[in-house]
Amino acid sequence: MKRLQTLKDDGGKAFVAYIMAGDGGLDRLRDQVEYLQGTGVTAIEIGIPFSDPVADGPVIEEAGNRALNEGVTLDKVLLEMKSWDFELKIPLIVMTYLNPVLRYGAERFAESCRDAGVSAVIIPDLPFEHQQLVAPYLKQAEITLIQLVTLTTTENRLHDILDAAEGFVYAVTVTGITGVRDELTEEVKEFMKTVRSKSPVPVYAGFGISKTEHIDLLRDDVDGFIVGSAIVKAFHDNKIEDIEPLIDAVTHSNPV
């Protein structure tokens, strides 16, 4: 995860790609990760399917349901990742809801993530107040717990959350759920400026980033972008090459 800070220090912008593990079968995951690594993304977020993904919009929910129908589980994803023998040059981040983690056992989860080469974890329904349930085990396994902040995060909470932030901060750019959107407001721009001025680590914008215009609007106010639904949809439609301009828009302006 240190490379994320280095990228920022060098003036580059990060592109974090989200994929739903097992959408179309778990055997696709390896190819998807290798492909994305080849396109020059900065990191890959691997989503674990969950029966009740209340923070996600329809695109990711449907992908998750397809993965669940394929019999994909947290355990199977971590075992699959552990088996990979190709060279991984970029950090892998696991995004999962809390319940599968609790069921798996928080300590075992942290250890399995370490064994699978996972660098960081995002748990959207584990708010800052309850992080003690999982955080100590992740720390022990030297895995970063990514903090989320949103447009509705109050100033006091923002301070506390940023204080604990490691790796990068996931800044949610909408008040809603994940999904493809047409416009991002000026309010978002202001919010990003505030978070970035206070954050000790790079700040990445996520939720609703699907167009190069979104990237142009926010480029100067963030350190990177997280793109989920647009990539999940492209993989599902077998049109992943359509997403390359979006990746290029972020990474090509980076210094070589």
Add this chain to the structure above:
Amino acid sequence: MTKVKICGLQETEHVKAAAGADAVGFVFAPSRRKVSVEQAARLAAELPESVERIGVFVNADLAEILEAIEKVPLTMVQLHGDETGDLIRSIPVKVIQAFSVRNQKDVGKLEQSIADYVLVDAPGIEYRGGSGRTFDWTLLEHAAIEPGRLIVAGGLDAGNVRGAIESTAPFMVDVSSGVERDGKKETDKIKEFIKTVKGDSMQQTKGTEKDNGFFGRFGGQFVPETLMRAVKELEEAYAEAKYDPEFQASYHSYLKEYVGREQPLTFAARLTEAWGGPRVYLKREDLNHTGAHKINNAIGQALLAIRMGKRKIVAETGAGQHGVATATICALLDLECVIFMGEEDIRRQQLNVFRMKLLGAKVESVTKGSATLKDAVNEALRYWVSNVGDTHYLIGSALGPHPFPTMVRDFQSVIGKETRKQILEKEGRLPDVILACVGGGSNAIGMFHPFVNDESVRLIGVEAAGEGVETNRHAATLTKGTEGVLHGAFMKLLQDENGQVQEAHSISAGLDYPGVGPEHVHLEDIGRVEYNAVTDEEALASVISLSRLEGIIPALESAHAVAEAEKAAAGMGPEEILIICVSGRGDKDMATYAEKLEGLA
């Protein structure tokens, strides 16, 4: 172990000495021990969390009591005057009602009290509220008062308190002048008194419920960061409203004038005869406007939304009863209303869907997952996340992130509070068994909560066993579920070994939910409430018995409680009392009854 209350504290030193007690009392009524609210707040800050802070009042008005509750803050209120039942019901914390006992007639009065606890004292001389003299403890020998509700006061000291405990076996003993010398409290005497009652162990007992949103290990606020602000704002707004006399008055006024409360506690003579066991009473939530208990909560939350400046309401519904209640109150109060309902439930509950539409609500069909209540909650949560600025999520059961489970319970506790008063009026004592059905568990927690500290009252929650708990088609979360997080709370869930939430099944749409309110999980965990499961078939059979024996066609949900009651009654005698919460009426289930029970006629 008998609990100890040290009363009439005025000095920091004495409050610290009382830290080993279970409760301390601050006197706000005229007395040489009187303190101001500000003084009491300062003194209370010196105490450990586990010690109850009790405010003592004589004929104070509600506003004064509520102000003290909020500012000290008090965890209980003790009343020494001629306070009415209405006042007692309006107090949002546990209430102790004090009685001076000279003779058997006085004992009769305390037996009628609807307060959570009764405190027995000898008659005062100068001021009301304690005389320093002991009363005749033997008067209580035949009193119809649960020992779990009894607090003994009056002239106790380290010398006589063991005798008082042996004679009356009270829940708590209360001392004031017995730990004073020349009218002033003495640190050594306070410590000696506590030690005498508790032995040397000085073991601290802890409360079962805390204000941080957890019931024991269960509850919490497991929501995405996008919702945290809304949840915290709601928590603050409710904490204020709870102690605001105007808000409480408005809420109770709607219950009375619009819902038609209070609802009767009907003696079920033919059911009693048919079962041949206990005297059976029915708490008639089916008589509420809109046909079920759901409206009690919908009114409370809608008034809170307005107080928060929100004019749009989103809600989920299973059987449609909560949706109808919400749509109704939104029509009455001119609020915009969106209801999410599973496609499968829409099919089962067409009449309620039409009702909601007629009332002006927008009904959104949820086709995802099992297309039932769980999925409707998911969609309602998503809608709330996206519209959080101007929309209140009016959740229908004692579920979800804090403060929802506490708030819904408080709004539904009117059920148990009325029942308690009514059974004391009718039978002069508390019931032996109370049953209520549990889906998310709002009617049950509202019924149970006012009785939780009455150890003699057996509380039974009834889940849906669907086609049987041994099959995978049931909704028996407490019986068969495991611990996990769903919809914002750590509770029990029906889930697979990978933490994926499973579909619940019940013939009753209102019980068809794979989780259960966190307070129920806690009450099960500590062994206070037992939870049993009843099958679709057993519930349907009870629909017939209640219809034919009492002329009351119950909702399918409520029929589960009736079915379990019949089992419980089998082991009970004619001197015993059993109460069933009839949470709703069967109108909405008529299509199911027609289909399943055809040929009956």
